[in-house]
Amino acid sequence: MKLLTHNLLSSHVRGVGPRGFPLRLQATEVRINPVEFNPDFVARMIPKVEWAALLEAADTLHLVEVPKEPIEGYENDETFLRKMHHVLLEVDVLEGTLQCPESGRLFPISRGIPNMLLNDEETET
Amino acid sequence: MARRCTLNRYLLLMAQEHLEFRLPEIKSLLSLFGGQFISSQETYGKSPFWILSLPSEDIARNLMKRTVCAKSIFELWGHGRSPEELYSSLKNYPVEKMIPFLHSDSTYKIKIHTFNKTLTQEEKVKRIDALEFLPFEGKVNLKKPQHIFSILEDYGLDPNCIPENPYNIYFGRWIADGQRELIESYSVKKRHFIGNTSMDAGLSFIMVNHGKVKENDVVFDPFVGTGGLLIASAHFGAYVYGTDIDYNTVHGLGKASRKNQKWRGPDENIRANLRQYGLEKYYLDVLVSDASKPSWRKGTFFDAIITDPPYGIRESTRRTGSQKEIPRGIEKWPESHVPVSLSYHLSDMFFDLLNFAAETLVLGGRLVYWLPVYTPEYTEEMVPWHPCLKLISNCEQRLSSHTSRRLITMEKVKKFENRDQYSHLLSDHFLPYQGHNSFREKYFSGVTKRIIKEEKSNQE
Numbered sequence: 001m002k003l004l005t006h007n008l009l010s011s012h013v014r015g016v017g018p019r020g021f022p023l024r025l026q027a028t029e030v031r032i033n034p035v036e037f038n039p040d041f042v043a044r045m046i047p048k049v050e051w052a053a054l055l056e057a058a059d060t061l062h063l064v065e066v067p068k069e070p071i072e073g074y075e076n077d078e079t080f081l082r083k084m085h086h087v088l089l090e091v092d093v094l095e096g097t098l099q100c101p102e103s104g105r106l107f108p109i110s111r112g113i114p115n116m117l118l119n120d121e122e123t124e125t
Numbered sequence: 126m127a128r129r130c131t132l133n134r135y136l137l138l139m140a141q142e143h144l145e146f147r148l149p150e151i152k153s154l155l156s157l158f159g160g161q162f163i164s165s166q167e168t169y170g171k172s173p174f175w176i177l178s179l180p181s182e183d184i185a186r187n188l189m190k191r192t193v194c195a196k197s198i199f200e201l202w203g204h205g206r207s208p209e210e211l212y213s214s215l216k217n218y219p220v221e222k223m224i225p226f227l228h229s230d231s232t233y234k235i236k237i238h239t240f241n242k243t244l245t246q247e248e249k250v251k252r253i254d255a256l257e258f259l260p261f262e263g264k265v266n267l268k269k270p271q272h273i274f275s276i277l278e279d280y281g282l283d284p285n286c287i288p289e290n291p292y293n294i295y296f297g298r299w300i301a302d303g304q305r306e307l308i309e310s311y312s313v314k315k316r317h318f319i320g321n322t323s324m325d326a327g328l329s330f331i332m333v334n335h336g337k338v339k340e341n342d343v344v345f346d347p348f349v350g351t352g353g354l355l356i357a358s359a360h361f362g363a364y365v366y367g368t369d370i371d372y373n374t375v376h377g378l379g380k381a382s383r384k385n386q387k388w389r390g391p392d393e394n395i396r397a398n399l400r401q402y403g404l405e406k407y408y409l410d411v412l413v414s415d416a417s418k419p420s421w422r423k424g425t426f427f428d429a430i431i432t433d434p435p436y437g438i439r440e441s442t443r444r445t446g447s448q449k450e451i452p453r454g455i456e457k458w459p460e461s462h463v464p465v466s467l468s469y470h471l472s473d474m475f476f477d478l479l480n481f482a483a484e485t486l487v488l489g490g491r492l493v494y495w496l497p498v499y500t501p502e503y504t505e506e507m508v509p510w511h512p513c514l515k516l517i518s519n520c521e522q523r524l525s526s527h528t529s530r531r532l533i534t535m536e537k538v539k540k541f542e543n544r545d546q547y548s549h550l551l552s553d554h555f556l557p558y559q560g561h562n563s564f565r566e567k568y569f570s571g572v573t574k575r576i577i578k579e580e581k582s583n584q585e
Contacts, residue, residue, distance in 0.1 A: 010422035
């Protein structure tokens with residue numbers, strides 16, 4: 001699971017609503033996966049990022065060199081974009097959990113794939 | 126006679142399959158490249174010859190870099206319903222437009238294609254020679270010419286009724302071929318990871334084209350299965366997300382869909398499929414998730430949603446929730462957790478899908494999905510509707526004598542305000558959809574009737 005994905009996910013346990021974001025990340029196995037740098041794509045993703053959640057997740061994974069916020073003119077700043085590219089797309093959580101901050105419910109990540117399925121009682125009506 | 130803007134005429138030679146899907150594909154692609162579908166032809170119907178007006182050759186080339194419905198495009202220099210009409214049309218084509226391709230330093234070749242008729246070599250040579258009046262000054266090079274010109278003769282569509290003379294003759298400068306070779310190179314037969322309902326490669330690309338997917342887009346498939354639609358999207362430069370409720374499929378576990386294979390190997394999952402085609406960099410993530418209970422936070426993240434939802438026949442329609450329904454033959458692996466699933470009524474599924482698309486698509490983004498239909502009862506009113514989404518196209522593919530599926534393309538034209546606002550509107554509208562709920566019953570009832578009929582006729 002990439003950190004870009006983590007940034008877009010929220011818990012949908014019944015009653016939790018917007019307080020289901022961000023999911024608390026815990027990782028037991030992380031892999032750095034080189035991905036071809038595409039500045040245009042990274043630049044497109046910057047406006048979608050919830051920065052606080054990204055910093056929290058990056059911190060949990062002990063990542064360094066994570067920009068604290070989007071800088072002015074980021075679209076043309078290759079250094080900034082390369083750092084964001086690494087954080088968002090090259091860090092892959094293989095094993096771990098995502099925890100709903102409100103209900104505490106855990107969603108497992110295995111083989112890099114989060115399982116977001118809920119049980120009968122937990123599902124939002 | 127005033128000219129509005131300089132438009133040139135081009136001839137598209139279309140492939141003769143998926144006939145209904147062709148016009149929406151071309152229109153969608155033209156709008157993607159800033160062009161418009163302008164044509165003086167009344168209907169296209171079954172003909173493979175389409176004349177279009179476009180403002181530039183660049184748009185024509187861009188179109189061909191995407192289309193799987195069109196074989197080739199030519200700059201149209203002349204056409205007529207007889208050789209005489211063709212020659213006179215050619216004489217009317219501005220010479221200054223011809224000269225750049227005919228000057229003495231260039232090399233060229235003239236080809237002739239006939240449709241629904243075979244000509245002898247002699248007949249072909251005669252027709253090419255008849256064009257001597259054109260100001261060709263370059264040298265003929267049959268192996269690697271700089272410019273290729275084509276004569277195309279249309280002898281109709283009926284192989285049992287071939288006319289003596291062609292109905293139409295066209296002459297043009299070949300510009301580019303389409304992407305039909307992708308159909309073979311991405312064939313499901315060669316793919317590492319397939320499922321029971323993996324989509325035919327050609328239709329996957331058609332769906333992606335209807336969806337106006339472009340480079341650097343984010344495309345999502347909520348019923349991803351083995352990822353065929355993600356592969357087609359990634360091929361055109363989109364980054365892809367997928368979800369599926371089936372743990373085994375997403376992880377690439379369980380029984381294989383290939384005839385002689387028992388279990389899936391380690392190289393069989395969605396990521397591996399993308400890797401097979403050199404598209405792994407476009408893989409964002411796949412998740413095990415229930416499409417009716419999505420896990421995305423509030424926001425518009427997707428440029429396109431391209432999907433083939435389960436119809437409840439070959440794949441079961443499921444969702445999580447409590448009900449005492451016995452799940453159909455789900456393989457259980459120690460790690461997986463497949464909660465009790467209840468039968469997901471198809472109409473609920475389309476309701477959820479459209480609502481989800483309206484909420485998560487960017488403005489102008491498209492939803493492309495298959496709608497299963499019980500043909501004897503189909504009416505246009507049955508096509509799901511949403512106030513934020515505009516219907517762009519609806520193309521039928523027949524599946525059996527009484528069932529078909531329709532490829533529906535919708536575009537988000539209005540900002541999504543509030544989830545609750547739409548629920549009462551839509552639930553009223555969806556009531557007549559019992560057809561979708563009982564699609565499975567009707568499908569199987571047709572099969573049962575046929576079996577009974579056959580048994581009866583065997584007894585007679």
